[in-house]
Amino acid sequence: MRPTTLDNYFGQSHLLAADKPLRIALQSGHPHSMIFWGPPGVGKTTLARLIAHYADAQFISISAVLSGVKEIRQAVTEAKQHRQIYQQSTILFVDEVHRFNKSQQDAFLPYIEDGTFIFVGATTENPSFELNNALLSRARVYLLKNLGEDELLDLLNLALADKKCGLGELKLLIAKEDKQHLVIAADGDARKLLNLLEIAADLAESNGVNQLINTEVITQVVSNSSRRFDKGGDIFYDQISAFHKSVRGSSPDGALYWMSRMIEAGCDPLTIARRLLAIASEDIGNADPRAMQVALNAWDAFERLGAAEGNRAIAQAAVYCALAPKSNAVYTAFKAAMACVKESGSLEVPEHLRNAPTQLMQSLGYGEEYRYSHDESEAYSAGQSYLPPELATSNAQVEFYQPQPRGLEIKLKTKLEYLKSLDLAAKNN
Template sequence: MDMFEQAHQEASAPLAWRMRPRRLDDYIGQPALVGPGKPLRRMVEAGQVRSMILWGPPGVGKTTLAEILAAASDARLEHLSAVMAGVKDIREVVAGAKAAQAHNRTTVLFLDEIHRLNKSQQDALLPHVESGLLTLIGATTENPSFEVNSALLSRARVHVLKALDEAALVTVMQRALSDSEHGLGQRRIAVSDETLAILARAAAGDARRALGLLETACDFTVTEGAQERLPQEGLTDVIGHTASAFDKQGDYYYDLLSAIHKSVRSSRPDAALLYMARFIQGGGDPLDVVRRLSAIASEDVGNADPRALPLVIAAWDAYLRLGDYEGQRAIAHAIIHLAVAPKSNAIDRAWKSAQQFAASQPRLEVPTYLRNAPTKLMESLGHGDGYRYAHSEPHGYPAGHAHDCWPDEVPAQQFYAPTGHGHEERFARIMAWRAELDAAADEPDQR
């Protein structure tokens, strides 16, 4: 390819590709990794790169960092995608690395979407990373501790990259507007700070998306004398529905559900609504939210507000009956109720304690008086004898420990201990009153 063809190809490439930094000093964001004295900065300064996995959301510069690190160490850089590449492709990279090694040159393998690497690919790659033939730089948007083979993971340090904040994205776009060689500088486009801020917010932390939005927006500039101007009022058509869709099996999906849950548990209705809105705007299923709320109703509210669970189920039913638009409001109704309601995890603690205790009593037997007696034989064996029908008892309660319904020869336990929060405070009073009735009923037995 001659210089003219190369220049033409670059000019027709997307702005995000043309503006990719070539040096670490031009890299924007990730100060914890590339700032003075930080790990990747020290690698570049030493001219030596180690195997690593770069974990972060799209558009934060994972590929760019790999290219900068490889160039700084004068290494050959091979690109593979775990989605597209097979074992054959890895073997070809290995063969090329061996040939380069014979000429005293190292090879860096940049493996995109490393979380999608299957077992055979990992088996083919692992010995060459172990031997040092290949320096691996993996990139992933998913938690590598869940997706990457532990043997491979142990040989690569994980570096976490963060979504770019609004100020960083504005800087990225300002640089593109002023760069005459690779960017839009020759057009001398005037763009207000507020317009750039709107584009940055729409990009949601993704530099590639920010530059894509800027490039599209600049197709709608107006000419004013010798200068072009990007009008803010035209951004709506450019941005459209700007919510970034996310992988419904990915970390962000579950992080948002977790944020909804923890905001409700912390009695923060506004935060819970925010995360619900972001979840739905990103393509999440509102029914996944209401399923989580069903768990919250028992786990975190419980008997402190016994209305919580029926209300969530009603919201679920309303969503199915009303459809998505009106149904979302019903789910928001449930979120607000759960967040504002008094909290108790007494049910959750009681259930876990009961499960653990039952597991420790493998020979647990049901007392004879509680057993069913559907046949004459069972009646002759005493099943049901001594059972006291609660509705025939004073106060509707069969008082006394002789009828505590607890298994014989099993130490008594109390699993459910109500808190003093909300309606559960009334439960505590009822249980204390019944304990007094038990004590009174047991007195004749003690004399």
């Protein structure tokens, strides 16, 4: 079912619509080196083959999973010989190019430069992280997207009707709603759709004239189909990011949706529990300190109860954190303190804050002017400083922590303002 012309290519209209530069370049037979970045089953290999077809070029394909420098050299030799004998260019297609290490990727560079071949790489991983800058600078990156449901349905109908390359000879009958179930189960992946259809065709029952794929068969075929999830890959980071941003944005529905997407695709629920614990500190903080305990309790419940009940505990924590008042004041304060330490260097500990366990230390004045707060009114040593004097500017200490007017931090802000008033009164006295 691999298309042989751009007109039969499904998806990627953002790149291959009639007026798009890439389509114009391909149809004119003047391709350039490029990287196709996208999930499985969206047509990266097919598009590379079409490039060779329209450019009237030799097509050489290697896989970074199975190949090394030896195969790269062999492809270079073949491309040079082909150009010399047939005066024809070569498209070198490298599947899973991100699997090559730096030295292997560098091996392509001189041959891209001198035109030995036109380089086309395919990757499911973010090229910014996985490919060398030198290679990226010589190839244009194109993002390929999941196929839409309408595009997958068109492909499904074509596969059912095509007698030469598809399943048309079988005269398969399948209800409209069952086709939709297959399309949804394919999850944007054309290869997966055709695989599911082929399995369903093998299970079809004959009614004498046609082969019938009924709802029971479709249910059986799609029952083990899962959503896309790649632990440690772009899809993982995109989905965990969407979950985090949903909780931060106070959307319990978004949090539950992305949590369910990840769990349904096979993500370890404790990954979500760990992220919730980070959210409780980073995005909720002292606006609701209970959020951290709720997240910890959910983690503990999962380990005690297992997945079935434990997932619900994590979902409960996700909803709680989503609806909790938000403050990143502690997160911001800690970053500011770390930046201050890096900038100001190793400032001396003020003498009144130093420990003085020996007579020598006491004779040096260590701890001499320290005021024990429990002996002071309201257990607060008004006016006493706890930072190096070098961090005071314009007679005021630096203030890393700035409570937000939300949740418990409203009260914390009020208390800080009260303590500052005590400091000011002590200073004036």
